[in-house]
Amino acid sequence: MKRIFVVATLVFSLVVSLVHFQTAVQANGFVDVPDRAAKEVNYLAERKVANGYSSSIFGSTRTVTRAEAAAFIGRALQLNGTQRNTRFRDVGSGHFASGYIQSAVERGILSGYGGGYFRPNQAVTRGEMAVMISKAFGYSYGGSLSGAARALLSRGIANGLEDGTFGASQRVIRVDFAVVLARAMNPAFRSGYTVDPRLSNQVVIIDPGHGGSDPGASGLGLNEKDVVLDTGLRLNELLKQTPLTVHMTRTNDTLPSLADRVNFAKNRGGNVFVSIHANALNGSATGTETYYYSEANTNPHVADSRLLAEKIQRRLVMAWHLRDRGVKQTSKLYVLKNNSMPAALAELGFIDHPEDNQKLRSDYWRNAAAKAIYYGIIDYYNEKGYDVDALYDIAR
Ligand SMILES: [Zn+2]
Known part of the structure; x- marks a missing residue:
């Protein structure tokens, strides 16, 4: 039953996107x-x-x-x-x-x-x-x-x-x-615009971290779960304007388990998984970093995960001007490790650092972060050989 449902959902979304774009x-x-x-x-x-x-x-x-x-x-x-x-x-x-x-x-x-x-x-x-x-x-x-x-x-x-x-x-x-x-x-x-038809078959999963009873990191009166949900919703709005299909692991203040998030991504046929988080340490650490799973044991998509992480990190640093802490390997982070698609986890900044916190709490900078992750995803598809030129205009 479940498989039939998933197939029906995929067919339905394909039909919807065809109707919508063609x-x-x-x-x-x-x-x-x-x-x-x-x-x-x-x-x-x-x-x-x-x-x-x-x-x-x-x-x-x-x-x-x-x-x-x-x-x-x-x-x-x-x-x-x-x-x-x-x-x-x-x-x-x-x-x-x-x-x-x-x-x-x-x-x-x-x-x-x-x-x-x-x-x-x-x-x-x-x-x-x-x-x-x-x-x-x-x-x-x-x-x-x-x-x-x-x-x-x-x-x-x-x-x-x-x-x-x-x-x-x-x-x-x-x-x-x-x-x-x-x-x-x-x-x-636009006249003369052609959508790369292969993009209609691509599914992007946005995973705002934490939620519900788990606030994530906090600092200066701000909770990670709220920042990353709002940023994820903004990213969702941008991606919805493209032929890509987009799903979020949560759209409210709820707490799906880590396994729920990964299963959701797999069941939706995800091709790209992006988790959004904010860091905290001791109040003095600052900057942006992005993770990918570096051992092929569970998620085999190491090279593409790294590429995705690099593209997102580059755009985030360009947009936010915080310290570039780089692209980092992990053998642990559950949603990366146990996934079955290219996956990256972005730590936008440190919520307990005054400068980072200013950006994390601001509408303007959350929008900038959403655009940066959007561009990072488009850069990734560009590198994979898709024709994405027109998609850069959307987040302008
Ligand atoms: Zn987190």
Whole structure:
């Protein structure tokens, strides 16, 4: 029974990823979304980045207001959307997009007009959209509408109009804004983008250490179990945007046993296993280190485990600028030793060291760590001969 279940699960996830990445699907029941935009609208709707006017009407041909654009971009970037006061006299705290408008303005993605006006109901032109997207996703565009248009065209994010121009002064309609936003968020939707088909068969297991009654290491009021879960969840969000399948050994404050974690990884058909931890010693030790199992007795994937550990360690040190304690061998760590796939265990830093602790407790640095581990995994696949070029854009 169990084997049948596992096979069924694998087939199911394969079908889901094929549907997700390779075929056009009806956009969440919207009857007014053209086939050419179905995948992108679906992607945004699933992530609650773009909603329809009703369950069946997306409003494809309606123009996009500046307030709607702020909400789309704000949700895409997961900005703070809590409705609140803004610096604009025409956007009150009760406005549906007030939080996103304020957040986007604070980040320099959007700006207002003279006299303290934002003009939330003004329609957005295609040129303005190009500038907003360039700013939101960090593309250099030289400060001009034409530069922003080029930034999108050259990445396969926007297409020109049939007359060969970009149509910078034309109003953008919702379905076109949705396509551009989805392509900026996920390179898999860009024209000319090809996914290495073998990546769809690869399963990555994320293992945040400890949990539940086991806090792991602690220091300065911070518990390892919370830091590594949050970092793991962020890593999960990044990997979910790729064709890779990703599973976590825990997504809550629970404590799977070490054997549970390894069995989970094996049952899910894992190809790569990454455990996330934080160190503690005596308050003065500092730095980042990554482990792999170095004896082939139990887990035979020694060379690939070492490669994975090296890639993750390199990226973590680049991102966090803590002392590079290096890639280390172990003959003990259970989740590495008893696994049946390339496996690495990263110790982000020392939770009882003031500098390391500052990073471990910060949203910004946890995000940086998640991105670093993400890049490390992609570097690993790159080294193994997969075409992963487009996946570097996702964590940008
Ligand atoms: Zn630990």
